[in-house]
Amino acid sequence: MGERLYEGKAKIVYRGDEPGVYLMEFKDDATAFNGQKKGSITDKGVVNARLTARLLRLLEERGIPTQFLATAGERMLKVRELAMVPVEVVVRNVAAGSLCQRLGVEKGREFSPPLVELYLKDDSLGDPLVNRHHLRALGKSDDATLDRMEELAGRINEVLRPFFRERGLELVDFKLEFGRTPDGEIVLGDEITPDTCRLWDAATRESLDKDRFRQDLGGVEEAYAEVARRVMDGG
Numbered sequence: 239m240g241e242r243l244y245e246g247k248a249k250i251v252y253r254g255d256e257p258g259v260y261l262m263e264f265k266d267d268a269t270a271f272n273g274q275k276k277g278s279i280t281d282k283g284v285v286n287a288r289l290t291a292r293l294l295r296l297l298e299e300r301g302i303p304t305q306f307l308a309t310a311g312e313r314m315l316k317v318r319e320l321a322m323v324p325v326e327v328v329v330r331n332v333a334a335g336s337l338c339q340r341l342g343v344e345k346g347r348e349f350s351p352p353l354v355e356l357y358l359k360d361d362s363l364g365d366p367l368v369n370r371h372h373l374r375a376l377g378k379s380d381d382a383t384l385d386r387m388e389e390l391a392g393r394i395n396e397v398l399r400p401f402f403r404e405r406g407l408e409l410v411d412f413k414l415e416f417g418r419t420p421d422g423e424i425v426l427g428d429e430i431t432p433d434t435c436r437l438w439d440a441a442t443r444e445s446l447d448k449d450r451f452r453q454d455l456g457g458v459e460e461a462y463a464e465v466a467r468r469v470m471d472g473g
């Protein structure tokens with residue numbers, strides 16, 4: 239394993255042994271509210287590495303370019319080298335979380351078409367909600383890149399939502415990050431896990447995601463394990 243390139247709240251990225259290849263390690267550490275709440279979720283790293291591998295592979299099969307190359311150990315993935323775009327794309331099918339707080343929307347309201355939001359990825363600012371004008375003015379991104387990211391985000395939702403629904407899970411909302419390969423292609427990076435998606439049991443509407451940690455609901459490990467079971471077993 240090569241040099242440690244980046245350590246975030248939930249993952250560490252290392253240089254790989256071959257050019258153009260990085261290794262992404264998933265930690266058990268969990269944070270919420272921009273790092274103000276800290277904890278650990280036993281075996282989260284293992285579950286999240288496995289889920290990300292499964293879901294990025296699924297997206298690749300459906301023609302969506304991703305960072306995923308292979309699994310490389312229990313909590314490690316081999317991924318393509320990317321220069322990350324400092325923008326988080328959030329897709330919301332159902333109102334929950336910060337949207338309800340910010341706009342007074344009732345939790346559970348459905349959006350059709352899904353609502354897409356952009357956040358500037360900057361921990362020191364608490365990842366603020368921004369629009370294209372901000373990103374352009376600050377030189378953080380450009381229209382062509384944002385168009386492509388939003389197009390891919392919509393297609394990803396169209397793959398993931400029915401995939402989860404077939405497994406008794408409602409994909410309420412999720413956050414995506416994209417990056418640019420050395421030859422300039424925009425591809426999906428980062429993770430797709432219960433840390434970055436809201437997933438509700440379709441029958442009971444119970445949260446099976448990081449909201450259990452954020453809101454101290456208990457049963458955090460069990461919820462992650464249940465999502466993994468349904469996704470990996472297909473049932």
Ligand code: TMP
Nearest residue numbers: 334335336337411412413433434435436
């Ligand atoms: P929000 O309702 O808190 O804005 O979150 C929307 C979605 O984005 C939710 O599925 C959780 C995910 N998310 C992250 O992955 N990272 C973050 O830092 C935040 C705030 C949300």
